[in-house]
Amino acid sequence: MSQLPDRTSDLSRRSLLRGTAAAGLLATPAVALLSACAGSSSGDDKADTGAKTNDNPLGVADTGKVDVVVFNGGLGDAYAKFDVTVFNKKHAQVTVNLSSTQKIKTEQQPKFSTTPADLINNAGADIMALDTLVNEGALTELTPLLDAPSWDDPSKKVRDTLLPGTVSDGTFDGKVFVLNYAYTVFGMWYNQALFDKNGWTAPTSFDEFFTLAPKIKAAGTAPFAFAGKYPYYMRWAIMSWIWMAGGKQTVVDIDNLKPGCWKTPEVLAALEATEKLVKDGYTLAGSATLSHTESQQAWLDGKAALLPCGTWLENEMRPTIPSGFQMKLANFWSVSANDKAKGAVYAGSGENWIVPKKAANAAAGMEFLRAMLSVEGAGKFAELTSSLSSRAGSGDKVTNSTALVSAGEVMKAASGDLISFKHPDWYADIDKAEQNAIGELMAGRMTAAKFADTLQTATDKVAKDSAIKKFTRDA
C-alpha cells in the first residue's frame, strides 16, 4: 500500500536527491574502495564495431553481446523482453543479456566505472542520481542515437519521432545523456459511461463546467474531486490554468521570481475560477481532506464526476476499477475566452534510460534503445503498461485502454508549447507556501486575492534571500 504518492514521470532533481541521500551515505565508503581498483583496470575491452550503414547507422558489430538492465517496477519488464525480439530482427547474431531488477543503484554503481551494462533503465527508489552521473562524466552522449534514422522509417531521424519535451528533459548543459522512455499527460479524468448515461459532455472550459456542474450535482454526484491531503495534485491543474490564461511568459515569470508575477489579471482570473469552483459547492464534500488514492477511489465509485491527475492513474487504480468504467482523459479546462495559450497541454517525459561511458558495447546499447523507440516496441509498451511512450504515436494501436487512447488524443490536439513549471523544484519555501495556500483555497478558507498575496510575499522573500541559490529559465 502506498501511503505517500509518487509519480513515475517528471522526477525532479530534489526528489531524486532526497531518495538517494540515505543510500548515498551508505555507498560512499564502498565507492572509495572501488575507486582503488577502478584505476587499476587499464584494459579497454571495447567490442568491435561494425560498418555504419543505413540499416545499421550506429555501427553495431555483427556478433557479440549487449547487456541491458531493466527496472522491474510499476511498468514491469515484459515490454523490454518484447524489445529483445524487435532488436534481434535486425541483429540476429547479437546476444541480448536482459536482466531485470529493482536494485539499480546497488547492482550497477559498484561496476559503473569498470564493467557496466551497455544500457540501463535508471529508475525506482534505488535510482542513481542523474546530476552526479552527468557531472562525473560517467554517461555516453546519446546524440548519435537521436540523429540516427529511426527504426522503421529511414527518412526520419529518431529525434523527430519523439514527443515534445523528451529531448530537452534529457539534456544537461546542452548535451543529451538521458532518454526518458515513458510519457505522462495530465488533465481532467472522467467516466465516459457515466457521462453517456446522463447525456453529459466533458467540459472544455470553466464556463462549460459551471453550466454542467448543477446538472451533475442534481444527479446526486459531486462534480469535482481532488486529493486535498497532497495539495500538489491540485497544483498541476492550477498552474495549467495560469499558463492557459496568461500564456507561457506568466509561468516563466513566476519561476523566475519576477516582482508582481502573482498579481497579474491573468493569474487572478485563473485563481478566481478555482475559487468559484469551491465556493459554489461543486467539490466532493470532504475532498479537501482526502489522500490521492481516497479521492481517486471516490471518483471510481461514482461519487464524483471529474478528477485531475496524470496518466499513471489507470495503472495505479487497476485492481479497484469497476467493470464498465470507461476512464478517459480530457485536457484541463480553458479559463476564459481571453486565454493567451489556448489548448496548451501539461505533459512530460520520465523513466530514464542511460548508456554508461564505460559500456563495452555502447553502440549496441544505443541500438537497443533505437529498437525500443520503434513503432512496434513503443506500441507494445503502451499496450502492456497503459502508459504512453515518449515515441510519438505509441498509443495509436492500443484499443483496450480508453484512458490511453484519450491521452493520445489530448496530445494530438495540443497546441503551442507544453506546460511546464519549475519553481516548486527550485525553491522549497515557495513549494511549501504554495501547497499550504492551495490547501486553504481548495478548502474554501482562502480567497483568490489572498492566495495571490500570500504567494507574492513568499516569492519576494525568496528573491531577497541571498542564501538561496537562484535558477532562471527563459523557455
Next chain:
Amino acid sequence: MRHGKARFVASFLVLPVGLYVFYVLWPYAQDIAYSLTNWGGYSDTQEFVGLDNYVRLFKDELIRKAFWHSVFFLVTVPVFTIALALLFAFLLNVGGRGSRAGVRGVWGSNVYKVVFFFPQVLSLVLVAIMWQAIYRGDEQGLLNGVLIKIGLVDADKPLQFVADPTPFLGVPTVLWWLLLIAVWGGTGFYMVLFSAAMQSIPKDIFEAATLDGATRVSTFFRVTLPLLRDSVSVAWVYLGFIALDMYALVYVMTPSQGGPDHASEVFASVINFTAFNKGQFGYACAIAVALGIFTLLLAAVQLRVTRRERIEY
C-alpha cells in the same frame, strides 16, 4: 584481585559502551558541530557560521509556531493521559465495591486491562493509518459516516478532523484531534504502570481507609495518589518526551506534513522540512540541538518539582 575485577567488568562494558559512543554520543557531537555550519547536506564542503543558526532560530516564525504547539501537547498529553490512566487503574484495582468484603477492582477488570492496553502493542504508524480511516473527512469516514447517518453532521459539510486549522479554545482543531489519539494510545500503558504500583501498596491501608468510612473519591485522593507519587512523576517525564515528539502522527495524518497551513507543525516536522526539503542541514541541526536542550531542561524541572520524601511501606 581488585585489578582483575576491574578488567573483568571492563571486558563486559567495552562493547556496549563502544556501540553507545559510536551510535549515540558521536552523532550528538556531530549534530552540534554541524549546527555551527551552513552545511547543505549533499556536499562535503561547509562554512563555519558560529552561532548564526541559533540567532536565526529565535526569529523564525515557523519555530515559534512549532514551539507553542509543543507547549500545548506538553501540557495536555500528560494531564489527560495520567488522569485517565489513574482513574482506570484505580477502578480496576481498588474501585470495586461489592457486597463482599475486601479490596478489588470493578467487575470484569481483567477484560478492561487487555482492552485498554491494546493500543500499546500497535506500532505508531499503524495507529495513525487506522485513525485515518476513523477521521476520514468524507462520508466514508467512520466517525463522519455515523454522525451523518444519525443527522448530527451535515452531509455537505463533514467534519474535517486533522485537516481543520480553525481554532477551538484558541488552539487549531487539528491539534485536539491528534491529542485524542495520543491519549487513547498512551493511557493503556500508564494504566498498567499505575496498576502495578497500586498492587504494591499493602491492602491493609485501603481496608483501614474503608473501615474509617472513606469514600471511593477520598480514598483515591488521600491514599492512592500520594502513594503513587513516584510512578506519576516518572510517567510525567516520559509523557513529556512523547508530547515533544508527536511526529509520526503529524507526518502520516496531516495535510502536507504539518498542515493545513502549518497548523500542526511540531519541532520534528520543521526539522524534517528544513533538512530534507530546504537542504539546510546546518540550521536543522541547530533546531535539533535547541529541542534537545529544551527536553533536558524540562525533564530536570519536572523531576525537581515532583521530588518529595519517599513514603516507606
